[in-house]
Each structure stands twice: as structure tokens, then as C-alpha cells.
Amino acid sequence: MSDELDTDGIAAALFASVSLLVRRIRQVPTAGGLAMPERQALSQLDRGGPATSSELARQAQITAQAMGATLGALQARGLVERRPDPEDGRRVILTVTDAGLQELRNKRNARAELLSRALSGTFTPAELEQLAAAAPLLERLAQNI
Numbered sequence: 001m002s003d004e005l006d007t008d009g010i011a012a013a014l015f016a017s018v019s020l021l022v023r024r025i026r027q028v029p030t031a032g033g034l035a036m037p038e039r040q041a042l043s044q045l046d047r048g049g050p051a052t053s054s055e056l057a058r059q060a061q062i063t064a065q066a067m068g069a070t071l072g073a074l075q076a077r078g079l080v081e082r083r084p085d086p087e088d089g090r091r092v093i094l095t096v097t098d099a100g101l102q103e104l105r106n107k108r109n110a111r112a113e114l115l116s117r118a119l120s121g122t123f124t125p126a127e128l129e130q131l132a133a134a135a136p137l138l139e140r141l142a143q144n145i
Contacts, residue, residue: 018138025111034107037062037070042079042104045096050083052091079103 026036034042037060044056051059057067071094074080079100085091096104119128 014138014141025114028114034103035070037066038074038079039104039107041067041070041074042096042100045080045094046101046104050093050095052085052093056094074100 040060041056044059045051048059053067053071054064056071057064060067071080071082075082077099079097080094081097082092082094085093119131123131
């Protein structure tokens with residue numbers, strides 16, 4: 001391999017291919033009925049732990065009103081729970097319920113099955129090995145951004 005790899009070219013190719021993959025996966029409907037904003041809010045709470053509505057809105061870069069509507073719908077379905085902040089009784093902390101975690105698992109499993117079907121019979125064993133080797137590298141790349 002060359003000592004002078006074109007990192008700009010590699011970055012552009014990775015960005016284009018990963019973006020296309022993510023867009024295609026998101027376009028295919030899966031069972032569960034979670035809208036994208038709902039899934040994103042649940043995922044943020046799952047990854048980051050309990051948070052306020054305004055914290056979630058900032059992270060998602062949406063208005064507090066839009067996040068409030070999303071969280072209201074999730075709460076009505078029993079997927080998130082609101083509790084008073086133990087440190088500041090004026091604030092409300094949101095957490096994912098067990099039902100919310102199950103919805104996320106179902107959605108993730110459906111998307112993993114979608115990928116598995118796309119991989120089966122389409123790629124050679126050598127290509128599958130390359131993709132398996134690339135997965136941890138892509139995760140490490142994401143963690144370094």
C-alpha cells in the first residue's frame with residue numbers, strides 16, 4: 001500500500017457510500033410504526049440516558065416545541081416516562097421505558113434483517129469477510145468524529 005494514501009478521496013468515497021446505505025435503510029419501511037423523530041428521540045435517551053426535553057431538542061437540532069410533540073406521542077404510547085428532576089423539582093427528566101427499549105430493539109432487528117437479506121447471495125464469501133473486517137473500522141471512525 002502507498003505511504004501517501006488520498007485521505008480526502010477515501011473520506012469522500014466513504015461519506016457517499018455510507019450516506020447512501022443509511023438513506024436506503026431508512027427508506028424501507030419496517031414494522032413497529034416509529035416515525036424517524038420518535039426513533040431518534042428514543043435512541044438519544046437510550047444512548048445518553050435520562051435527559052430533559054430541551055436537552056434532547058438541542059442534541060437533535062430541532063425546536064423545543066417539535067421535541068415536545070414527539071415526546072408527547074412517545075409518552076402516550078408508553079415508550080417514555082416523565083419524572084421530576086430530583087435535583088430541581090421544576091424540571092422534568094425523561095427516560096425510556098422497557099416498552100420503548102423493546103421498540104428500539106425491534107426496529108434495529110428489522111433493519112439488521114434487511115441488511116442480512118441484502119448480503120445473502122449478493123456477495124461472495126471473500127466480500128463478506130471484507131465487510132466484516134470493515135465494520136469495526138467504521139465504528140472506530142465514527143467514534144473519532
